[in-house]
Amino acid sequence: MQKITVLYLPIGRRTFDMETAEQYREHTVRWLTSMCQKVISPTELITSVEELEQFLQRNGTELIDVVIYQSTTFADGEFPRTLIKMRKEPVIVWSVREPSVGGRLRLNSLTGGNSTCNVLKNHNHPFSFIFGNPEEEKLQQQLKVHLNVAYVLKKLNELKIGVIGEHPPGFYFSDTKEEELKRLLGVSIEKLDLFQAFEECKHIPKEEWELAVEKAEKQVIGLNRHDETVQRFAQFYTYVKKRIQHNHINALAIRCWPDFFNKLGASACSALSQFTEEGIVSACESDIHGSISMYILHELSGGKAPYLGDLVHVNEENNSVVFWHCGAGAYSLASSVTGAKAGVHPNRKIGLTMDFCLKAGKVTIFRLSYTPKGYRLLVMEGEALETEQPFSGTSVEVALKTDVTSTLYELMRQGFEPHYALVYEDIVEELLQLGKQLEIETVYYGS
Numbered sequence: 001m002q003k004i005t006v007l008y009l010p011i012g013r014r015t016f017d018m019e020t021a022e023q024y025r026e027h028t029v030r031w032l033t034s035m036c037q038k039v040i041s042p043t044e045l046i047t048s049v050e051e052l053e054q055f056l057q058r059n060g061t062e063l064i065d066v067v068i069y070q071s072t073t074f075a076d077g078e079f080p081r082t083l084i085k086m087r088k089e090p091v092i093v094w095s096v097r098e099p100s101v102g103g104r105l106r107l108n109s110l111t112g113g114n115s116t117c118n119v120l121k122n123h124n125h126p127f128s129f130i131f132g133n134p135e136e137e138k139l140q141q142q143l144k145v146h147l148n149v150a151y152v153l154k155k156l157n158e159l160k161i162g163v164i165g166e167h168p169p170g171f172y173f174s175d176t177k178e179e180e181l182k183r184l185l186g187v188s189i190e191k192l193d194l195f196q197a198f199e200e201c202k203h204i205p206k207e208e209w210e211l212a213v214e215k216a217e218k219q220v221i222g223l224n225r226h227d228e229t230v231q232r233f234a235q236f237y238t239y240v241k242k243r244i245q246h247n248h249i250n251a252l253a254i255r256c257w258p259d260f261f262n263k264l265g266a267s268a269c270s271a272l273s274q275f276t277e278e279g280i281v282s283a284c285e286s287d288i289h290g291s292i293s294m295y296i297l298h299e300l301s302g303g304k305a306p307y308l309g310d311l312v313h314v315n316e317e318n319n320s321v322v323f324w325h326c327g328a329g330a331y332s333l334a335s336s337v338t339g340a341k342a343g344v345h346p347n348r349k350i351g352l353t354m355d356f357c358l359k360a361g362k363v364t365i366f367r368l369s370y371t372p373k374g375y376r377l378l379v380m381e382g383e384a385l386e387t388e389q390p391f392s393g394t395s396v397e398v399a400l401k402t403d404v405t406s407t408l409y410e411l412m413r414q415g416f417e418p419h420y421a422l423v424y425e426d427i428v429e430e431l432l433q434l435g436k437q438l439e440i441e442t443v444y445y446g447s
Helices: 018-035 049-058 078-086 109-122 137-158 178-185 194-201 206-217 228-247 259-264 269-277 288-300 404-414 428-438
Strands: 002-011 036-040 066-071 091-095 127-131 160-164 188-192 251-254 282-284 307-315 320-325 340-343 361-371 374-384 394-400 419-423 441-445
Touching: 002 018, 002 049, 002 137, 018 036, 018 066, 018 137, 049 078, 066 078, 066 109, 066 137, 078 091, 078 109, 091 109, 091 137, 109 127, 127 137, 127 428, 137 288, 137 428, 160 228, 160 288, 178 188, 178 374, 188 194, 188 228, 194 228, 194 259, 206 228, 206 269, 228 269, 251 269, 251 288, 269 282, 282 288, 288 307, 288 361, 288 419, 288 428, 307 394, 307 404, 320 404, 361 394, 361 428, 374 419, 374 428, 404 441, 428 441
Parallel strands: 002 036, 002 066, 066 091, 091 127, 160 188, 160 251, 251 282, 374 441
Antiparallel strands: 307 320, 307 419, 320 394, 361 374, 361 419, 374 394
8 A cells, every 4th residue: 555645536527428437436436545545535526616626625734645637527627727726736637448439429538638638738737647447457557656656756855865974076976956956856955964973973872882783783794793893883873863863864875985984994884784774775975866866766666775886897798787886785685695794895994894796686777867957867677687796895787678788888978977776676667757757858778
């Protein structure tokens, strides 16, 4: 069941086949009630603009996430105009099939949906369109995609990212334009002082930070609780977790180098890994859009842990690429062959990091990208391969659905950022629909 509140509006005119239209309404209510946390709907068809106004006024204080406007029959543009004067939420326009062909046009629902889409487009109101009867499996799958997108748009409007430290020198892609980000997605930024965190975390009582060590020990192979870098990981993690709870933060973007090594004497990777494992997605190098990309994947996949990595290697023989990072990765992403192993940073030789190859399985690759022209989305499909660990740190070899060489050159030509998020779930349709809902360019490499 999706945690979403839907306002369902079954619209019809009495000059059409009301008996069939009512059957569509009843079936739709049953299905929506089984799928959504809350459905606000009338007990019968809405057949006049006055009835629509009255229904919307009665429910004017309800907090909803999306409107489903079902053209059970043809109805003119006064209905959607009335709706958007009273509600600002995105609209899913739904037309049903004609119950029979030959003789009278009994519903004319498709024209009603067409008219509604025309009104919404000309009033610059966010909307999408679906076609089919409520009992059709394909229609239900389409509607699930649209509801998932409505849910993630709701969650993005509630998202507050904790940005701990400025991005490293030269990592311009990790930054954001806060006003534009807020306007497009509703995402807000909460900046925290990295050096203050370093200083204050060292004073956290042992009985508090030991809980983080105990949690990690249950999932990380080879973790030495007596290592000083493990203590530093636990202290920093515990300090930030308190800030997360106090400031209502939902995701993190953390400056990891060089300050963690030079000032704290430890690696940031382990804290990033444990937070992502627990559902607070965390991007290294203060990559704000990388964190948002991970968050979108987490929400659309039903809470699965995402991964963020550099594209570092191409294997033409396998038509694959390798995504890698220094040592951050949620524990549950590790290959079952090795499990999540403790390690040290491959360059600095300082712990605590993760050191494993990710598991095999179907993945969706994604990036919320920014250019001088504005935002865009990157969507790719792939299959994570069961391979030996190609590089120290965390990494995964992914066979692409498209030709690896041409895709590589296109990614470079398009100038995408070097951090790519992926998740073990097929959510391509949701991401493509998200791009349509946001009305931004979506670059897709897939089947």
